[in-house]
Amino acid sequence: MANSFDLTVLLRDNIRNLTPYSSARNEFKGEASVLLDANENAYGSPLDSNYNRYPDPLQQQLKVKLSGIKGVPPRNIFLGNGSDEAIDILYRAFCRPGVDNVILVPPTYGMYEVSANINDIATKKVNLTADFQLNLEGIAEAIDAHTRIIFLCSPNNPTGNSLHREDVETILANFNGLVVIDEAYINYSRQKTFIQELTEYSNLVVLQTLSKAWGLAGLRLGMAFASEEIIEIFNKIKPPYNINQATQELALKALENVDKVNGWIRETVSERDKLSAGLSALEFVLHVYPSDANFILAKTANPRPIYDYLVERSVIVRDRSKVELCEGCLRITVGTPDENKLLMDALGEFAFAR
Structure with a gap:
């Protein structure tokens, strides 16, 4: 592998030549007392709010707020x-x-x-190693002239571990396509984010979300961090108003609560350690994998009876036993202390009933 990254070569011709849709809010961005440019309902909204108006198509206020939290300029942020x-x-x-x-x-x-299948894009799979780390030699062998993107998830879902940083950096430095690092669970990790490396690697795209640590899964607000050139391409392709007004307002309000979120993160990590220890002590749990996320992967000899027993007691975990390299595994989200106690009590009852 040798990095000769050129974004213009990577970009599809039809996207390079695309004239993006220009919305009314793109063409006029100032303040005005009479807005008659977007065919909106001038009488207002039944919700007694400004929802009769189209939202900011580029979510500038929200990006400025995120910029202060993430330490990344707004021009390097895409919201999806x-x-x-x-x-x-x-x-x-x-x-x-x-x-x-x-x-x-x-x-x-x-x-x-x-998403690859939806877009008719071939996938080449290089399994992680037995300890869920990158197989660099296998990845190098899989790359050919038509390989455009390498997707890496760290901390990884469903295994919970972070990928070795030096291995990720090796790929970034030597691959001439895009390297996408999905950091949905980074807030729970011992490793630092890769978003601070954007100026060093022009082929880097980092994905994060407000669904996990920020507790906003219902709002569906994801983030991509990349070079200004890549972000411009995202904005060229996206629907004109992809983030609705309510989501923008609620996200801004949520982002005022950094201290509360940090407290949740600390408690989740503490509960994760307690839960890992408790699971490891169960006779039918063969192995608990180390986790940098807000969930734990636990290997058992026969996961289905455990899963079914928990369902009967209204405790729902995820059976991942049919996923490659996760045979016999259950994925368990770290809950509140009370929820974790209910889980452990139910697992204790299962052990006694065997």
């Missing part, structure tokens, strides 16, 4: 309807259907493959 929108745009911008391919490293987040 969940991280899934950013993933889909990456395929549509840089991968030619039926021609190009991407590299995935299973087990990993399933939407990379689903």
Whole structure:
């Protein structure tokens, strides 16, 4: 692998030549007392709010707020309807259907493959090693002239571990396509984010979300951090008003609560350690994998009876036993102390009933 990254070569011709839709809010951005340019309902909204007006298409106020928290200029931030929108745009911008391919490293987040299939993009899979780390030699062998993107998830879902930073840096320095690092769970990790490396690696795209640590899964607000040139491509392709007004307002309000969120993170990490210890003490749990996320992957000899027993007691975990390299595994989200106690009590009852 040798990095000779050139964004203009990577970009699809139809996207390079695309004239993006220009909305009314793109063409006029100032203040005015009479707005008759966007065919909105001039009488207002039944909700007694400003929802009769289209939202800021580029979410500038929200990006400025995020910039102060993340330490990244607003011009390097894209906001999407969940991280899934950013993933889909990456395929549509840089991968030619039926021609190009991407590299995935299973087990990993399933939407990379689903979105590839939707966009008719081939996937090359290079499994993680037995300890869920990157197989650098295998990745190097899989790369060909049509490989456009390598997707990496760190901390990884469903395994919970962070990828070795030096391995990720090796790929960034030597691959001439895009390297996408999905950091949905970074707030719970011992490792620092890669967003501070954007100036060093022009082929880097970092995905984050407000769904996890920020507790805003219902708002569907994802973030992509990249060079200004890449962000401009995202904005060229996205629907004109992809983030609705209510989401922008609620996210701004939530971002005022950094201290509260940091408290939740500390408690989650503490509960994660307690839960890991408790699971490890159970006879039927063969191994608890180290986690940098807000969930734990636990290996058992026969996960289905455990899963079914918990369902009967209204405790729902995720059976990941059919996922590659996760045979026999249950993925358990770290809950509140009370929820974790209910889980452990139910598992104790299962052990006694065996």
